[in-house]
Amino acid sequence: MIKGNNLKFISFLLFMSYSMAIEAGMCEYCQNVEEKNVEIKDDSLGLGPVVVFGKSKVQQIKEGAYSVNAIDVKSKVNSMTDLTNLISRTSGVNIRTEGGLGSDYSLSINGMTGNSIRYFVDGVPLSMLGNGMTLSSFPINSVDRVEIYKGVVPAYLGGDALGGAINIVTKKGHRSFIDASVSAGSFNTYRADFNSQFSLNKHGLLFRPQFKVDYSKNNYKVHDVEVWDDLKARYDTVSRKRFHDDYFSAMGQVDLGVEHKSWADQFFVGASYSSMRKELQTGTVQSIVYGMAERKEDAFNIHVRYKKRNFLTDDLTALFLLSHTWDHSVTVDTAFLRYDWNGNYMKTSRNEINGKLRQYRHYKRPLTIARANFNYDLNEQHTLTLNYMLSRMGNKIYDTAKDYYFDSYEYDVTLLPSNDLLEKHIIGISYDQNLIDGKLVNTFFLKDYVTRVDVEQTYMSSTTHSDDVPNHSVTNNWGYGLGSRYSLLDCLSAKFSYEHAVRIPEAKELLGNGSTIYANLALDPEQSHNFNLGMFGSFYFGGDNSINYELGAFYRITQDYIHLTVNTAEGTAQYENINDVTTRGFEGEVRYNHGRWLQFIANASYQESRDMEKFLDNGNRSATYKNRIPNKPWLYGNTELILMKDELFSKDDKLRFSYAFQYTHWFYLTWESYGYKPSKARIPSQYLQNAALTYSWNHERYNLTLSCDNIFDTLCYDNFKLQKPGRSFMAKFRLYLGL
Numbered sequence: 001m002i003k004g005n006n007l008k009f010i011s012f013l014l015f016m017s018y019s020m021a022i023e024a025g026m027c028e029y030c031q032n033v034e035e036k037n038v039e040i041k042d043d044s045l046g047l048g049p050v051v052v053f054g055k056s057k058v059q060q061i062k063e064g065a066y067s068v069n070a071i072d073v074k075s076k077v078n079s080m081t082d083l084t085n086l087i088s089r090t091s092g093v094n095i096r097t098e099g100g101l102g103s104d105y106s107l108s109i110n111g112m113t114g115n116s117i118r119y120f121v122d123g124v125p126l127s128m129l130g131n132g133m134t135l136s137s138f139p140i141n142s143v144d145r146v147e148i149y150k151g152v153v154p155a156y157l158g159g160d161a162l163g164g165a166i167n168i169v170t171k172k173g174h175r176s177f178i179d180a181s182v183s184a185g186s187f188n189t190y191r192a193d194f195n196s197q198f199s200l201n202k203h204g205l206l207f208r209p210q211f212k213v214d215y216s217k218n219n220y221k222v223h224d225v226e227v228w229d230d231l232k233a234r235y236d237t238v239s240r241k242r243f244h245d246d247y248f249s250a251m252g253q254v255d256l257g258v259e260h261k262s263w264a265d266q267f268f269v270g271a272s273y274s275s276m277r278k279e280l281q282t283g284t285v286q287s288i289v290y291g292m293a294e295r296k297e298d299a300f301n302i303h304v305r306y307k308k309r310n311f312l313t314d315d316l317t318a319l320f321l322l323s324h325t326w327d328h329s330v331t332v333d334t335a336f337l338r339y340d341w342n343g344n345y346m347k348t349s350r351n352e353i354n355g356k357l358r359q360y361r362h363y364k365r366p367l368t369i370a371r372a373n374f375n376y377d378l379n380e381q382h383t384l385t386l387n388y389m390l391s392r393m394g395n396k397i398y399d400t401a402k403d404y405y406f407d408s409y410e411y412d413v414t415l416l417p418s419n420d421l422l423e424k425h426i427i428g429i430s431y432d433q434n435l436i437d438g439k440l441v442n443t444f445f446l447k448d449y450v451t452r453v454d455v456e457q458t459y460m461s462s463t464t465h466s467d468d469v470p471n472h473s474v475t476n477n478w479g480y481g482l483g484s485r486y487s488l489l490d491c492l493s494a495k496f497s498y499e500h501a502v503r504i505p506e507a508k509e510l511l512g513n514g515s516t517i518y519a520n521l522a523l524d525p526e527q528s529h530n531f532n533l534g535m536f537g538s539f540y541f542g543g544d545n546s547i548n549y550e551l552g553a554f555y556r557i558t559q560d561y562i563h564l565t566v567n568t569a570e571g572t573a574q575y576e577n578i579n580d581v582t583t584r585g586f587e588g589e590v591r592y593n594h595g596r597w598l599q600f601i602a603n604a605s606y607q608e609s610r611d612m613e614k615f616l617d618n619g620n621r622s623a624t625y626k627n628r629i630p631n632k633p634w635l636y637g638n639t640e641l642i643l644m645k646d647e648l649f650s651k652d653d654k655l656r657f658s659y660a661f662q663y664t665h666w667f668y669l670t671w672e673s674y675g676y677k678p679s680k681a682r683i684p685s686q687y688l689q690n691a692a693l694t695y696s697w698n699h700e701r702y703n704l705t706l707s708c709d710n711i712f713d714t715l716c717y718d719n720f721k722l723q724k725p726g727r728s729f730m731a732k733f734r735l736y737l738g739l
Helices: 055-063 084-086 507-511
Strands: 003-005 009-010 032-036 051-052 066-072 093-097 105-109 116-121 145-151 164-170 176-185 189-199 205-216 221-229 235-243 247-259 268-279 294-308 316-334 337-339 345-347 359-364 367-377 382-399 417-436 439-456 474-487 494-503 525-539 543-569 572-594 596-611 633-644 654-664 688-699 702-709 728-738
Touching: 009 221, 055 066, 055 145, 084 093, 084 145, 176 702, 205 268, 382 507, 417 507, 474 525
Parallel strands: 116 164
Antiparallel strands: 003 032, 009 051, 066 145, 093 105, 145 164, 176 189, 176 728, 189 205, 205 247, 221 235, 247 268, 268 294, 294 316, 316 359, 316 367, 337 345, 359 382, 367 382, 382 417, 417 439, 439 474, 474 494, 494 525, 525 543, 543 572, 572 596, 596 633, 633 654, 654 688, 688 702, 702 728
């Protein structure tokens, strides 16, 4: 009996060759496993060895109707410390951080940036674990693969993504195991991951605990910063270490449940807790230095998940999830001090972040998520999927600075406590076809977005526009799209996808982040027409040589594009709408494999987003018409070389070496048409090189990795010319025990 996905060709000594196709569903929650008996006939002339060509789940996803990258994480978990490093090396993706570990970051997929991208874990919004949970703080030991959807997002994910989505798929299985790792490195950085599963009794009760802890002082050097020299009576440019950038995060989650019962394929109840502490060193620009401000966040979550095949009727798979998160963040800015890069300070009459009065500001953002997914197989070629997602987030704001400075009147009395609400109902239905023995795959989908916003806050109304919008509003928007893939040969397949996408502003965009980003209650939803065209294929040569390639082009027409605008004078920012933005570009990736010992990957991406609003609201011609959107990379690429050697010292060991090179072309920091071009501020071209060496022994039970990032200590920048860490070293030990 053969059991698997897309098994293509079988041959065996003294028997005739036999080929067939086994297809499985593409949805993580509705996979069908097809079983077939195979009878092969005698062939007295057959002399070849056993050859089995198959396709992994990662490869199947890449070859679907959507424009998508899929990354096999479990094969690289030894050498990686977080997901951001891995994702940033894929084609069409660019991740920009504002500093070291724990810093805010912006992720771009095919030119669409930031909150236009939605993040999911097994199809559920990542925010379920708390707003402080990010790609870098997610436990990498628990990840099986990462799916990166570009421009067109499957209806079953249930999000209102505009430019794409990242879905983290966690490991599944029935065996008991312990998977733990610890790492330590430069800038006083320490990280630990623990993921496990235990079968508690003969009735199949499963217990799944996982934990993650990160800490870093982030005390790397920044260069060319200005400090006052008393002897010279002038400002000099010097190099200084960051002195107020400590970061700590901890996350724990436990799930208890059963699998493969007559009444449930999966039933789990669980809870999680996450905590984050982050000192703030700078605002959105590096010239403004903080020495006391900080941000704290705690989140507690409970959830229940149920899945059943043949639910109520044959061929209907149902998945239900209910989750509630208590999320409490605090921004502390109570010091009337002004710091410089020497760590010196002088007393002032204003706070550090926005030059106003003392703040000990609380943001309580409880989040309720409810999800229902139904997948019905009409027959082997046709499937219907219905998905409903409710996301309900509160936003209670109040300030307790007075309590901490009861003997002072200098606290912010202009803030009136408020309790806002952002509620989304997203309904998606899709129809999938698998035709011509799997050569033609089609998907058609429709999405409905219903949004409710209740706003009480009136703080800084001239800036946040709280007086310009109704206190209560309900809106309804429709989205739709399609995708198609046709495989002519193994070496040539083509795909096309389109979506009219809608994205509701996030709480961070509408209501601010509590520190450096102001609210903008007048933000409109983004809407975009997204087109993708691609081709891919594989070539197999003599021996164990193969080449896989992927080429793609994309085009986006976006109305009410949400863009972060920075006030460089005070180091704060606010999200604003740009009426008309067009994004276009292309990308490509080539992967070469030689047996089990060599792999080479190269990709490149070109993209440009331009302001296509010709006239302003007052009728004047826009000065930024056809300008590239500023502070945004438009040309970048990656190469990676991986060398592997089995049985180096014994029959059960393995050595793996990887070298990665990342290139980012220079780009302007502000609008191209502003100022004199030769003297305009711009982020220069960057060349980043990383290397890692992993030794595994006892069948990969024990794994030791040594890595170096930014090998040549080059000066690299990111958002608004914030400097990234220089050369750093990391050592990681991972233990995997199958029980």
